Amino acid sequence: MSETVNRRVRVRATDSKHRLFTASMELIGARGHHAVSVDEIAKAAGVSKGTVYYNFGSKSELIAELLSYGVAILFERLEEGVQDPDPTRGLESMISGSLEFLAEYPSFAQLWISEQWQTESEWAASLERMRHEVIALVQRMLARIAASGTPAPTQPGIDLDTLATAIFGASLILGRDRLVFHPERSVESCVQAVMAFTAPLR
Amino acid sequence: MSETVNRRVRVRATDSKHRLFTASMELIGARGHHAVSVDEIAKAAGVSKGTVYYNFGSKSELIAELLSYGVAILFERLEEGVQDPDPTRGLESMISGSLEFLAEYPSFAQLWISEQWQTESEWAASLERMRHEVIALVQRMLARIAASGTPAPTQPGIDLDTLATAIFGASLILGRDRLVFHPERSVESCVQAVMAFTAPLR
Amino acid sequence: MSETVNRRVRVRATDSKHRLFTASMELIGARGHHAVSVDEIAKAAGVSKGTVYYNFGSKSELIAELLSYGVAILFERLEEGVQDPDPTRGLESMISGSLEFLAEYPSFAQLWISEQWQTESEWAASLERMRHEVIALVQRMLARIAASGTPAPTQPGIDLDTLATAIFGASLILGRDRLVFHPERSVESCVQAVMAFTAPLR
Amino acid sequence: MSETVNRRVRVRATDSKHRLFTASMELIGARGHHAVSVDEIAKAAGVSKGTVYYNFGSKSELIAELLSYGVAILFERLEEGVQDPDPTRGLESMISGSLEFLAEYPSFAQLWISEQWQTESEWAASLERMRHEVIALVQRMLARIAASGTPAPTQPGIDLDTLATAIFGASLILGRDRLVFHPERSVESCVQAVMAFTAPLR
DNA sequence: CATGAATGAGCATTCATTCAT
């Protein structure tokens, strides 16, 4: 019996947190975190303002958890591509996975885009780590593609780190741009466009 | 004599506005416009808070003017590339021009990145126009490159609009990323990375 | 036990609002609402500025509630006179009731006097309704007095609406004037003076 | 020649002042002096803000001059009634004169109504004098009417000062009310209504 | 677990006033 109670309680607890997560996603994606108040988030989640503080401690921490929650999911998706024995197909899968992720978690995308290059952002440290790991992952895939490609003596060597950053940037912006300005655009066409970057390596 | 007076007056008049522009650039680039108060901007510019309102009417209008001021300069730089008879060299020049511009006007870059895909941004209308025109310009260059390239029958046709967006996104992010995380990275290597996108067209 | 708790909570909740009401009354009566800041009201009420906004939403709304609170009390007092079977005695009671009311709620009186004929007042709509209803009430009393009076063929008919407005104006001003400039003046002498207006009807 | 210049200059000087007077009248009548800024007044008058300060020294002084300018005109009008050998006809003329004056100088009326009973008004002193003199004038007329009337032993004596205040208040409110809410109402019907107060004296 | 009344520091904005020209 006490187990049932505990479970119910736990479910409830998660419920509030989850509702707050969902509400934050929605609101922050459209207006940016600065323009969304804790009051609004609480109201949208259907809980009291106190509950936000009970569950997260602060607005900043709520956003930090939003961020780390998102990054975990993102890396799960990227991992699939890494496993692929064919690096080109693997990178393709990573990009399409990212684009789908950005569509599912729009406020994560917006948060990332607007905060990543703000030098004094509150979440600078964790954002930097995210950025670094994603770019490193892409770079490793590029290295594998270059290694498996025909040894092109004419390519004096594009800097792979820079290229990885370009692919990262293109994916991020394309993913968000598709959602906001081109909902009709398919993930495939976006993937194709980003993959164009890898042509010189093959 | 009256000329001296006039000139001094004009200089004075412009002075405040210009100082405020410069101060805003600096502050907003690092922390985002929401985290910068009018008080701070005024103090950094060495004028009183009232002067901000005398010259701009509102914080929002100050930012709007910052934006239109920046976009004018950006298009001036892009225009140079458009003139080039060789579209590949022209696009290259557009990209390097953009990267240099983003380095010179860091808060413009930050503002653009963080506000462009915020659907309810105060400056949504003018940002959309900026985005549209830049992408259209890039797309036109891509079309010229594709037209002058060898007719590759294997390329069933990448969507040029999507590709242009990818180039736009890669340039924007690469430009800002270089400034914030890789000051040692040269403009040339960035241009090369972005130009990798155009390989399939040639 | 839980009742005690509830009661205390309710008292607390109402407490702030009531303290703010009282403080506003005092301050606005003497200086006019424009010359009284929210800071001052909060300080006078012994609460923080935020509490004003938590309870009322805006300064304007605070004043609006002050107004509707006052008008409810005023109409309660006027109602007594309406019940009187003798219309002359009834009107007399209405006037003395109003004068006493104006003395008890000085800021209500001041607010009414200074805002009622300001065409672009924020509270124009509710003020107009107040004015209309009070004058209509007076007019109805006058009609009853005229009907019960000796049919004076020499009175070609004073416009009752205008006369009611005159009585309304005289009462309003007399009530406020007594408070500010003639505290020694009795309510009775004021009532007598206002009732002088009704002589031609009798 | 210098005379022409002087005259023109003088005319110009008066011009600015007069334009400011007229503009203030209009704006303050509708919104109250607190809600009208010096900027607005200057713009409405078609002069610069500095000119307001050149001509009046302060906003407060502008309003003070507006007030003393108005009171001079008002007393001129009232004087006519005082001259009349028949006190009843004289009072009638005073009231109609006042009503016409209030219609011509609406912001004067509004200013008077809203500031007269504000104990801490900036113009309290001069307003008090105005009020006192007008009431005294009315009272003197009432005394003459009472003296010339049939000695009514039933009238144990209404306080003439209170009655004069009632007439003053009724006239003030009726004059303003007519302008704002009943433009169709004639001056005569208003005069008749106010004169009803004097019936017990006759 | 959850609530919501209360807080107060911080913010954008207004506006009467000054003063160099």
Place this chain on the structure above:
DNA sequence: AATGAATGAATGCTCATTCAT
């Protein structure tokens, strides 16, 4: 006699945070 750029104190309002219940 007039201008208008500049000022800064004051104001209404927002919002993350606290805490008693």
